[in-house]
Amino acid sequence: MTTLDKKLDRRSFLKVSALAGGGMVLSFSWLAGCKPTTEEELLAMPKEWFELNSYIKIGENGVVTLYSSSPEFGQNVKTSMPMILAEELDVDWKKVIVEQGNFDSQRFQRQSAGGSQSIRQGWTPLRTAGATARAMLVGAAAQIWNVPASEITTSAGILEHKGSGKKAHYGEMASLATAIEVPENPKLKDITDFKIIGNSKKNVEAEKIVTGKPLFGIDYKVEGMKYAAIVHPPAFGMKVKSFDASYVLGMSGIQEVFTINIFNENYVRTFFDVATFPELLVVVGNSTWEVFQAKKNLKVEWENAPESSFTMTGFGGRNPYKVTVPEGLESSANHREKMAEYTQKPGNVVRRDGDPEGAFKKAAKVLEKTYTAPFLAHNTMEPANFFAHVTAEKAELYGPTQWPEPMSAALADRLGIPKENIKINLARMGGGFGLRAYGHHLLEAALISQKIAAPVKMVYTREDEMTYGIYRPTYSATYRAALDENNNLLALHVKAGGVPESPLHANRFPAGAIDNYLAEAWEIPSNITVGAFRAPRSNFMAAAEQSFLDELAEVMEKDPIAFRLELLKRAETNPVGENNDYDAKRYAGVLELVRDKSNWNTPAAGVHRGVSAYFCHNSYVAEVVDTKIVDSKPVVEKVYAAVDCGIVVNPDSATNMGEGAIVDGIGNAFFGELAFENGVATKTNFDKYRMIRHKEAPKKIEVYFVDSKEDPTGLGEPFFPPVFAAVANSLYKATGKRYYEQPFAPQLEMQNLKM
Amino acid sequence: MAIFNLNINGKSQQVDVDPNTPMLWVLRDHLDLVGTKFGCGIAQCGACTIHLDGNAVRSCQLPVSSAQDSQITTIEGLSETGDHPVQKAWMEHDVPQCGYCQAGQIMTAAALLQQNPNPSEEEIENAMNGNICRCGTYTRIKAAVITASQNL
Ligand code: FES
Ligand code: FES
DSSP: OHHHHHHHHHHHHHHHHHHHOTTOOOOOOSSSSSHHHHSTOOOOSSOOEEEETTEEEEETOEEEEEEOSSSSSSHHHHHHHHHHHHHHHTOOOEEEEEOOOOSOTTTSSSSOOOOOOOHHHHHHHHHHHHHHHHHHHHHHHHHHHTOOOEEEEEEEEEEEEEETEEEEEEEHHHHHHHSSOSSSOOOOOOOOSSTTTTOOOTTTTTHHTTOOOOOOOOOOOOTEEEEEEEOOOTTTEEEEEEEEEEHTSSTTEEEEEEEEEOOTOOBBBTOOOOOOOEEEEEESSSSSSHHHHHHHHEEEEEEOOOOOEEEEEEEGGGEEEEEEESSSSOOOHHHHHHHHHHHHHHOOOEESSSOHHHHHOOEEEEOOOEEOOBBOOOOOOOEEEEEEOOSSSOEEEEOOOOOOHHHHHHHHHHHHOOGGGGGEOBBSSSEEEEEEEEHHHHHHHHHHHHHHHSEEEEEEEEHHHSSSSOBBBBEEEEEEEOOOOOOOOEEEEEEEEEESOOOTTTTTTTSSSSSEEEEEEEEEEOSSSSSSOOTHHHHHHHHOOOOHHHHHHHTTTTTTHHHHHHHHHHHHHHOOOSSOSOOOHHHHHHHHHHHHHTTTTSSSSTTTEEEEEEEEETTTEEEEEEEEEETTTEEEEEEEEEOSSSSSSSHHHHHHHHHHHHHHHHHHHTTTTOEEEEEEEEEOSSTSSEEEEGGGGGEEEEEEOOOOSHHHHHHHHHHHHHHHHHHHHHHHHHHSOOOOOOHHHHHHTTTOOOO | OEEEEEEEEEEEEEEOOTTTTTHHHHIISSOTTTTTTOOOOSSSTTEEEEETTEEEGGHHHHHGGTTTEEEEEEEGGGGGSSSSHHHHHHHHHHOOSTTTTTHHHHHHHHHHHHHHHOOOOHHHHHHHOOOOOOTHHHHHHHHHHHHHHHOO
16 A cells, blocks of 8 residues: 555655646536535636645635545545545635546555545545645745744635734645645644534535436447447356357447457456456447347357366455366255255354353253345446547546456556556446446456457446346354353354355454354355455344344343343453454444434334444444334334444435445345346346335434544445344344344245235 | 437437337437436336426336427436426435436436425325435435425
């Protein structure tokens, strides 16, 4: 990871200035904040920009452009990251224009949307970038006014020296400021002085979104551009044998049909180079509709793919390892059988505290339950697509990607073009949820463009998108608790695995709270590809663990919240083992907050409530779900969420994200499922793959943030994992049945409830 | 291929396409009106919603040949300056996350309010149920439709 200093030093500054050029043309962007109401407020664009560092440039009239460098997929970093810059720069938010920074690893730090990291990783660098620029403006004013810099104050883009009565706006000092030495350690604001951070700002792209402006990769078009569609094998475990394009080439608007190979023979893949099908068929033509029609009519013979393998490296090119792709056409029924077998066999021990085996031998009572969940498709609303224009010397790409950096290496290798001649421009994404961290679609578009020697936009159909792979894996977890005759908890044992990976986090709660603890993991290889899906692994482990703790509390005759708090007290005051990766006090804090905000002990009449809490991405979330049965239909009435994610930059937008994750969780808990028969995904579009819809969303969601002075932690993911168990636990109260298998809808239907 | 005369957002437009081409792709690829979105192509998600003589329809299932004699409105033509009460309410409630579904949501909501300026919550839920929002902004969508209905 490159450090901030590199991004702000004089050399990179000069480079940026050169890149930007004197009269850099700016596509006029929607002004941040409220719509200007008066003519005067309609900002005239400056005649000249002065770039103070990679993230900030100031016009001579005081208008400020802030670059948002992270990819935007609905987490609203395009508003909240510039808010951090604006805070330390100390500007008037109404004078801010936000521009998307395109992928440029020399210029920007960590351009990635994933792991709920944008704000966490951006926090100090962005504050520093803002403070640095502010210090340079102060330095310029000190020189011109001939007063000590320490006597100059700033406020909302105005510099002032009280002693001499001198005042100027940033624009007036911007030119000279570029010549001021970049300060080493600019002073950051005291967080109690924040004016922008913590005060909700509207989405800077809201007006463009509601008026249908072209913002997404799929909206892109250039003169002479061709359209392309891909055809991938109909089943995991199959590959292309041969094809006959003669009929399709006679169809209207169709230009070419060919195959592409995604990687070079000996290419060492990174973690994000998942290409489920290394060889694809491509149809190129004059419009999206025509290539979609043609692909349906393409005659292809498929054959079973033999076992294969490739080399992959971990983060940063470390620890290369061999990945074997097994042969065979897999079915969900077999997955289930195999998973059931593995739950009976010993797994790999990933954590052991005390003497769990001994404790189970002594137990008067053992509670054992197994939880499962199916594969899930991400189903981003915008299907995969990318624009590419590849020539002999260079490549230019534009479209949806959560993580361009690893793809620039893959593109360079495959296209035979040096990295520095490959430009990846970032479009707003119509959803990502982890899926768009994997960049096969960039390679596909680039290879097509290279082959046809023309600019091209490749677009997936919904069916392509849903059946291509990179799913949330299917998982299983078995929990066992040993109790003595007085219902005291003696030991806990968890054994969890999946196809093809285990979801287990060895050092998560309740590890650390129980003297005798055993955690085991197992894995079943598969040729169905998987990838990050909103809070990977946590999204299942939370469901299993928090459902089990609920049932355990009942057996122990304890209130579910009080029971969790007891365990957390133990972990806080006298933790078992080492490396427990959570802060028990903050964990307890969100449970207490949700208990109080929901009036836990006095639910409304007819309401059945369940609770759940989880820690991931360094944040703590507790949720209470209120369910009602209305006309034989389970209805989620209301959800309360309490969150500790440190300082909240943009509260209303953070709330929106929380609401969305909760709705997402309810939807997947009830309906989310992708199954396979002989390698074929049994659902290919939204007619079969049931998504949560308007009517099924809760009537109300209340989100409460713990008032915190801690640096921000993750937000986009942590709301999601606890939802599943909170729903299951509230359904238990409503129906008297526990729900061990996701999705819940089929079981509810078997109980004669309507879904 | 055949020539079709269309009336879109109050403007006459001519396209030369296969008669089966869905309006969605005529708008997006041939007329550069890309606000109308492709989500599923089978009338299941609502991302492609436009108005056909004031009714919300799924443009992915509307062949250009049957759109000839109608007034078509897309998100780009819903208002001149983005100040339709539904658009304003959407901004007031800061509804969008990724934003991809929102043009379709807004077009569905605008058609509902045109026909029923004072919908009940249940009527809103019924009207909006065909539009999927993968980001889960449903609670804000409902609040925004209510606000819009008050500001018509
Ligand atoms: S694209 Fe038309 S309804 Fe989904
Ligand atoms: S805002 Fe992303 S799909 Fe609705």
